[in-house]
Amino acid sequence: MEIKRAAVIGAGIMGHGIAEVMAVSGIEVQIADAYEEALSRAKTSIETSLSRMQKSGKLKEEPQAILSRIRFTGSLEEAVKEADLVVEAVPEIEKVKQDVIQRAFRASGKDTIIASNTSNILITTLGKGISDPSRLAGFHFFNPPVVMKLVEVIRSEATSDETAETLMNLARRMGKTPILVKKDTPGFVVNRINAPESLLFGLIVQEKLAPPEAVDAFAKSQGLPMGPYELMDYVGIDTMAHSLEYYSEALSPEYGKCHIFHDMMKENRLGAKTGKGFYSWKDGKAQIPKAEPSSVIDLMDVLSVEINEAVRLLEQNVATPSDIETGVKLGMNRPFGPISVAESLTNAEIKNKLLKLSEKFHTDIFKPADSIVSGKLKDAISGKISGKVTEQKEKMDTVSASPEADPVKLDLRDADFTAVLTIENTRNNLLSLEVLNSLEKHLLSLWNRRETRVIIIRGKGNNLSAGAQLNQFFSSTMDFAENSRRGERIFRLLSEIPKITIAEMKGYTLGGGFELSIWCDLRVITPDCTFGFPEVTLGLIPGWGGSQRLRKLLGVSRAMQIILTGERLDGKLAMETGLAWKMFPADQIEAETDKMARDLAVKVAPISAAIAKRLINKGSDVSEDSGLEMEAMSMGLLYGTEDIKEGITAFLQKRKPEYRGR
Ligand SMILES: NC(=O)c1ccc[n+]([C@@H]2O[C@H](COP(=O)([O-])OP(=O)(O)OC[C@H]3O[C@@H](n4cnc5c(N)ncnc54)[C@H](O)[C@@H]3O)[C@@H](O)[C@H]2O)c1
Incomplete structure (x- = not known):
């Protein structure tokens, strides 16, 4: 019409x-x-x-x-x-x-x-x-x-x-x-996502955890043009009070815990319109006292609260993830919305933040939504659970929590005999315990797959990985040592798995990210990749095999230089030292690596590759004589394979071999 x-x-x-x-x-x-x-x-x-x-x-x-x-x-x-x-x-x-x-x-x-x-x-x-x-x-x-x-x-x-x-x-x-x-709900999308945030800021001042000017100073230090209290004064304290009152009736009585806006209304402190709210207003401007930025909350607190409410809306099928993202961006005048922020964080990070907030402010509003409790944040934000949670709620309450959404994605490309493992954790692809566990799980699942001959290790976005998510690993001396051991064992799988492993070094490839690369068999790199081991400058050492593996790859002298100086190095140096196999511009590296992996997967006999990499890795741990014995035995082993016959026949017939890994 x-x-x-x-x-x-x-x-x-x-x-x-x-x-x-x-x-x-x-x-x-x-x-x-x-x-x-x-x-x-x-x-x-x-x-x-x-x-x-x-x-x-x-x-x-x-x-x-x-x-x-x-x-x-x-x-x-x-x-x-x-x-x-x-x-x-x-x-x-x-x-x-x-x-x-x-x-x-x-x-x-x-x-x-x-x-x-x-x-x-x-x-x-x-x-x-x-x-x-x-x-x-x-x-x-x-x-x-x-x-x-x-x-x-x-x-x-x-x-x-x-x-x-x-x-x-x-x-x-x-x-x-x-x-x-799509579905009628109090506050719809944008105001609804704002609702728990208003509650959070109301409670901070009501419980005297910080003065408004200190929280506003913090918000401005994070790049916001206006702090939340100045904004609430501008919108009107009466509007805030009426909204929370409506939410306490229509959504949850917990919203009624915040009474500060009503208290202010009684004193006619309605904000800009009455000249007094959280601040005094003069000539249309808030008179904000100078203050040091408060640390009572951080940006992640606010973002987690937003993401939580967005997930609730998705669970109830109120709107699609992309409409929620667009709504918050355009409605709140921001360059990002809760969906894109959630894509760069792990389920565990958000869940932990929310649990702490709900404990600190004694309210269920900040408790994680069902999908976050059950580790399905990534499913929720990709629209996979829309509307299902309400129906399944009863079931979910009795079923034990499912594993966290995978921070390492496995892409099986069986037609090419390749597989890609992509790390997707925070903007810099930090290596958390969840990333290590996920990597281990995928490598073990690939171990005996005939359809996978070459594995690419990749980072989502611009970086391979800027290193370990350090705050997760600090607990006790013994735990710290065991976490190091665990990382070493998981990374070592890359050198032991009977497949060719290729690391794609780009952007930040530092610390644990660099260790991950050097455990692979081959490395490709971008000219502007920043790699190195900054650990010694942080009071640490490369703790996931870096000190041993780099020495083996480049020798004592180079390993000393790289580890003891903590220097940041680039693609050119990786090529000069032989650390990297090929160098590609950043916008081409994925396509080029995929192509090389496809070529290797058909050109190289799979059993030959598995045995050759093992001989090279193990050979340097034993005497030359033992190494040569291992090599001779391996030749005997290869003699019995179908692939040796195929390789030689194809060579004689001047055609490409078709290896079967048998
Ligand atoms: N102000 C905002 O930032 C904003 C943003 C989005 C949505 N809204 C919503 O828009 C609506 C209007 O808000 P506003 O800020 O424009 O309010 P307002 O107070 O500026 O305007 C409301 C107008 O309605 C008139 N009015 C009252 N009763 C009436 C009646 N029975 N018949 C005809 N006119 C009548 C009033 O005289 C007034 O001019 C509200 O539902 C509000 O929640 C407001």
Whole structure:
């Protein structure tokens, strides 16, 4: 359905902005408000805004032409009579909105779509008592509507496909980016993800854990333009209080634990609008006392809380992961959303953070969502469990937790006889205990696979790995030693597995990441790769076999230089010393390594490769005489294989061999 005529009820901050955007995109709009002065304020604001837009070249028409499409009226009934769409933007009070919506239904046509710009209230609740709820939906703009790109289109249980589609198309026509909220839930997507954050900041001050200015100083030190308390003062403390009150009724009574916003309301400390909130306000500016950044929370606390709420929304099938990501980015004006942040963190990291927060603030709101408890964060953020958790909740409560999502991904490429193991843990692919365990599991699973002859070790993104996730390994002397032993044994699998292993050294390949590389049989590198062993500069030593393995590969002199200086080295040096086999530009290394792995997998007889690498690795541990004996015995072993016959026959017949690993 095409919207040609619309009505906006409520000419306040949101209503006049929504009407303006509609008129700019060619729609005839009538704005109705119960107060005459609200209408004249709206008219002035729209005129000012249009002339500003014209000056910056954002209008295709003269402001007057756009203004001629807008009519102002004191009568709701008059405004909606001819409208294809009615958008209500009256105050966030359930009863007021219900009354306006019912009147709009009665006074408009039988096909008119009625939409609410509510920030939090369930559309299903707002539609109580109306004749045709299939024509009611949420159409949630962000402030200011002229600037903010995001619009949430919210379906209630009864909203028809046609209603939702019409609003999605209209939002696009208005130059906005709509996201579909598939299921009615308090706060929808963006405000809902914000809700536990507001609770967190409210509780910090309520429990006197830190003064607002110290937390705001911390937020600014992290690059945010405005701290959370300054922002809450700007939005309005009454708005914060009403939202949390609504969430305490509609979502969880735990939201009621935060009473500071109500306390402030009683003192008329509503923020910027009354000149006093968390801060005093003068000439539109918060007077923030100087303070040292607080350490009461860190960025990960806030991000974990956001991710947790996003996961809950995914579990309830409220929106897709990409709509949640888009919603938070555009709705909160940020370069990233919770889904992309969660992709770079492990399940365990987020779970631990949330458990600590829920203990510290004595609230279940911060407890990890079901999918995080059961180690399925990565499934949740890739949309694999949408809607299933609610159905399976009962089952899950009785079933023991499943393993953590894999921080090392295995990609079997059987058609090429290759496999790729990709480390995906944090931006720098830090080597955590989970990464080591996952690596071990995959290597053991590949050990006897005939279909895998060459294994590539790769890092997701720009780095192979910047090293060990050190904070995980510090506990006691004995644990520290055992963790070192465990890492050595797991990395050694790379040199013992009867397959060719190739490490792809790129970006940061430091410490444990470099050790991982030197346990492989072959290394490829980018010219700008930064590799080395910084351990001695941290009071450590390379503890996953680095001191022994590097000496074997490059000799005592080079190993001394690299380990004792802690120097950061580059691709050129790796090529000069023979440490790396080939060098490729960063944007080509994956494709080139894949190609070389494919070539080796068919060119090299698999049993020959397995025995040759073992002879080279073990030969240097024994006397020359014993090494030569091992070599001779190995030749005898190869004599009995099918592949030796195939190799020699193919050579004589001048064709490519087809090895079978037998
Ligand atoms: N302000 C924001 O940042 C923001 C952002 C997104 C959504 N919202 C939502 O938009 C809605 C409007 O918020 P706002 O900030 O524009 O509020 P506002 O107070 O600025 O405007 C509300 C307008 O509605 C008028 N009004 C009240 N009762 C009416 C009635 N019965 N009939 C006609 N007009 C009536 C008032 O006179 C006022 O002009 C709320 O639901 C709010 O939650 C607000």
